[in-house]
Amino acid sequence: MKIENFLVGSDPELFIVDTKKDKIISSIGLIPGEKGAAYHPANLPEGFGLQIDNILAEFNIPPTNNEEDFVTSMNVMKEFIRGFVKLKNPDYDILCRASAFVDEDQLQSDEAKLFGCSPDFNAWKLCQNPKPNGDSTNLRSTGCHIHVGFDDPTDDICLDLIRTMDLFLGVPSVLLDPDTDRRKLYGKAGCFRFTPYGVEYRTLSGYFISNDNLIRWCFRQTIKAIEFVNAGNTVNDDRQLILKAIDKCDTDTAITLIKKYNIEL
Numbered sequence: 001m002k003i004e005n006f007l008v009g010s011d012p013e014l015f016i017v018d019t020k021k022d023k024i025i026s027s028i029g030l031i032p033g034e035k036g037a038a039y040h041p042a043n044l045p046e047g048f049g050l051q052i053d054n055i056l057a058e059f060n061i062p063p064t065n066n067e068e069d070f071v072t073s074m075n076v077m078k079e080f081i082r083g084f085v086k087l088k089n090p091d092y093d094i095l096c097r098a099s100a101f102v103d104e105d106q107l108q109s110d111e112a113k114l115f116g117c118s119p120d121f122n123a124w125k126l127c128q129n130p131k132p133n134g135d136s137t138n139l140r141s142t143g144c145h146i147h148v149g150f151d152d153p154t155d156d157i158c159l160d161l162i163r164t165m166d167l168f169l170g171v172p173s174v175l176l177d178p179d180t181d182r183r184k185l186y187g188k189a190g191c192f193r194f195t196p197y198g199v200e201y202r203t204l205s206g207y208f209i210s211n212d213n214l215i216r217w218c219f220r221q222t223i224k225a226i227e228f229v230n231a232g233n234t235v236n237d238d239r240q241l242i243l244k245a246i247d248k249c250d251t252d253t254a255i256t257l258i259k260k261y262n263i264e265l
Contacts, residue, residue, distance in 0.1 A: 001152075001154065001156075001157055002229075002230045003148070003150045003157065003161065003226050003229055003230055004150060004151045005150060005151045006065060006148055006149065006150040006198075006226055007063035007064060007065055007148070007149045007150075008063060008064060008065065008070060008146065008147065008148055008219060008222050008223075009060065009061060009062065009063035009064070009146075009147040009148075009149070010060070010061055010070075010074070010144060010145060010146055010147060010209075010218075011058060011059065011060040011061075011145050011147070011200075012058070012059065012074070012096075012142070012143065012144045012145065012206050012208075012209045013053055013056040013057065013058045013142040013143050013144075013206050014056065014057055014078070014081070014094050014095060014096050014142055014206050014209065015055075015056060015057075015094070015095040015096075015097065015100060015140075015142065015206075016030060016031075016057060016081075016085055016092055016093075016094060016095070017092070017093055017094070017095040018089070018091050018092055019091050019092070019093050020091040021091070023103060024055070024095070024100050024102045024103070024106060024140075025092065025106060026055040026102075026106040026107070026109075026112060027052045027055055027056055027057045028052055028055060028109055028111050028112060030085060030088060030092075031050060031051075031052060031057050031081065031084060031085065032050065032051075033049065033050045033051030033052065034051050034052055035051060035053065037051070038050060038051045038060070039051060041080060044076065044080070045062065046062070047060070047061060047062025047063070047073075048060070048061060048062065048073070048076065048077060048080075050077070050080070050081065052111065054111065054112060054114060054140060055102060055106060055107065055111075055112050055140055056140065056142055056206075057081050057094070059077040059080075059081065060077075061073035061074060061076075061077060063147065063149055067216060067219045067220065070215065070216075070219045071212055071215050071216055071219070074209055074215045075212070075215075078094060078096075078209065081094055082094050096142070096206050096207060096209050096210035097142070097179065097205075097206065097207055097210070098141060098142060098177055098179030098181070098182040098187075098205030098206060098207045099139055099140065099141040099142070099179055099181045099182040099185070099205070100139075100140060101138050101139055101140075102138050102139075102140050103138070104138065107138060118193075119131065119193075120191055120192060120193050120200075120202050121190075121191075121192060121193065121194075122188065122189075122190045122191065122192075123159050123162040123163055123166075123190035123191075123192050124163065124189060124190040124239060124242075124243060125190070129188065129191060132185045132186070137184075137185075139181060139184065139185060141181070141182040141185045141186055141187070141205065141206075142182075142205055142206025142207075143186060143187070143202055143204065143205060143206060144204040144205060144206050144207070144208040144209055144218065145200050145201065145202050145204070146165070146169070146200070146201040146204065146218060146222055147195065147197075147198070147199070147200050147201075148161060148198045148199055148201070148222065148226070149195070149197030149198040150197070150198050153197065153198045153199070155194070157229070158192075158194060158198060158199045160229050160234065161198075161199055161225060161226065161229050162190055162192040162199055162201055163190060163234075163235050163236070163239075163242070164225040164228050164229050164233075164234075164235050165201045165203075165221075165222065165225045166189050166190055166203065166235070166242050166246060167225070167228075167235045167238070167242055167257065167261060167263070168221040168222075168224050168225040168228070168261075168263060169201070169203065169204060169218065169221045169222065169225070170189060170203040170204070170242070170245075170246045171242060171245045171246060171254050171257050171258065171263065172221070172254065172258055172263055172264075172265055173203070173204055173205075173208070173246075174245055174246060174249050174250070174251055174254040175251055175254055175255070175258075175265060176207075176208075176214070176217075176265065177204075177205055177207045177208070178207075179205060179207060180249045182205050183246075183247065183249065186202070187202070187203050187204070187205060187246075188203070188246065188247050189203065189242055189243045189245075189246035189247050190203070190243075191203045201222075203246065204218065217264070220264070221263075221264070224264075238257060238260075241253050241256065241257055242257065245257060
């Protein structure tokens with residue numbers, strides 16, 4: 001079975017920062033929208049949305065099979081959020097990084113201590129991932145979740161795709177993303193959710209929306225993972241190396257896999 005008529009979407013998260021104070025600011029009470037009731041900007045087409053998630057700003061873009069549309073949609077929402085928060089305070093801006101330690105005064109609400117409103121899973125171990133405890137740490141992290149929808153998704157092909165995305169996106173992310181704190185909370189190998197239309201890959205951080213080159217790379221590597229699966233290939237023989245590279249942030253193992261599969265950085 002092949003992955004056919006696919007579309008690629010995303011629901012990334014980012015921090016709000018007070019640039020004058022060099023301080024992460026909670027998005028709670030600052031931006032509109034919440035889980036299950038996203039805010040849809042009136043001046044944007046269907047498929048764009050905004051909401052809070054923990055203290056983060058989370059947005060979604062319309063799914064597409066076109067690279068330029070994917071990049072443009074990401075930038076449209078980044079600029080929308082930037083403009084929105086600057087109307088509240090001209091010193092506010094967006095910050096696309098994997099994780100940050102946040103001052104206690106920004107973590108006083110129940111929402112700020114809530115991690116993982118719904119569970120995600122491990123495609124390698126075939127189990128639910130443990131939920132982090134928001135009361136035990138001031139560390140907060142962002143995700144760049146990649147959604148792939150396609151015709152007639154089955155569990156087997158979804159798992160194959162997630163494992164392959166680990167190779168083409170998760171492994172090289174160890175070299176591209178300088179952060180190592182996020183994986184104390186999220187982003188281990190094979191982190192995903194099943195969706196009615198396919199899968200949501202959850203290993204990458206919000207750092208991957210920080211510039212056009214990285215956004216473009218995410219789209220291209222997703223397409224390469226789809227093509228790899230459609231060609232009948234499997235990454236299962238390199239399971240242990242993929243897990244080691246991602247979960248341990250092991251750059252040497254990542255380089256070994258990148259060279260073996262000629263993966264683009």
